[in-house]
Amino acid sequence: HEAWFTYTDFVTPTRVLRFDGRTRRVTGWEHGARSAPEAEGAVTRQVAFPSRDGTTVRMFVISPTGRPDVPRPALLTGYGGFGQIMSPRYRPQILAWVRAGGVFAWAGLRGGGEEGEEWHLAGSGANKQNTFDDFAAASDHLLAAGWAEEGRIAVMGSSNGGLLVGAALTQEPEKYAAAVCRVPLLDMVRFESSGLGPSWVPEYGSVRDPAQARTLLGYSPYHRVTPGVGYPAVLLAAADGDTRTDPLHARKMCAALQHATSGSGPVLLRLERGVGHGARAVSRVVALEADCLAFLAGRVGLPAPGGVAP
Structure with a gap:
C-alpha cells in the first residue's frame, strides 16, 4: 500500500x-535527507508566445511575485538541442537570482524534446536557425509582457546552450546587456575536428556536405564576429580537461570578440584547470556559478541580496 517518489522544481531541491x-x-520520507529549505520569494509561471514564424513556444518564468508587476533585470537561458527536455528541476542559481529581485526565464526551444521528436527535428540540422529565432522571440516577449526592462536582459548557456548564446550575441548583439557562454561550441566549421565533434554530425550536419556546410557557416558564431560591432559584455568559461567541447572554441571566440568589439563591456575568458565538461567538486560548482551570476548581475544592475552591489 506504499509508494515512494521524488519531487523537484526550479526552486525546490529533490x-x-x-x-x-x-x-x-x-508525507516526507522520514529516512530521507534533512528538510529542504523553503523556496520563498520565487514563483514559477509557464507562458507561451509566438516565435518569428508563428510557432508557439513555451517558457518558464521565475520571479519574486509570479507576475510582471515591474520590469526587472532578466536572465534568459535555454538549450534547444539533441532532443533534451528542460523540465523543471532544482537549480540554486535561479533562486539566488530571483531572491535578489531579478527574473529568471527558461525557454523550451525547438531542437529540444519538450514537444516531442518533431520539435527536436525542427531545431536541428538545416533547421537550426529556428532555435535561435525562438530564443530571440523569448527575449522580445520578456520585454513586451513587462517582465524585463530594456537594456537589462542577460543570457547564459552551456555546451549546446553555449552555441545558442554565441548565436544570440552575434546575430542580435544589441538585444543583450551581457552574456555568459560556458563550455561552448562556437566554431561550427571545425567542430568535427576535436572532442566528441564527429558524434554530433547527426544533430548539426557536416562541412563535408556542401549544403550542410553553408548552413553551418551561416550561423557559426565565431565566423559571424564582425569588427566594429558593439557586442555586449561577454564571459566565456572553459575547462582545460573538456573532452566534449574543446576549450579552443572559447579561446578563439574570446580573442575574436576582444579584437572586434566596439562595446564598452569586457570580454573575458575564465579557464578552469583540472576539470572537464561537467562534473566537478561542489566547491568548484559554487565558484563557477558565483562568478557567472556576479558578472551578469553587475552588467544589468541587479544588486546582491542585502543591497550590496555585486
Missing part, C-alpha cells in the same frame, strides 16, 4: 516523498 494508498496521504 526530495523523497511517501504515498500511503490506504489514507491517500503524501
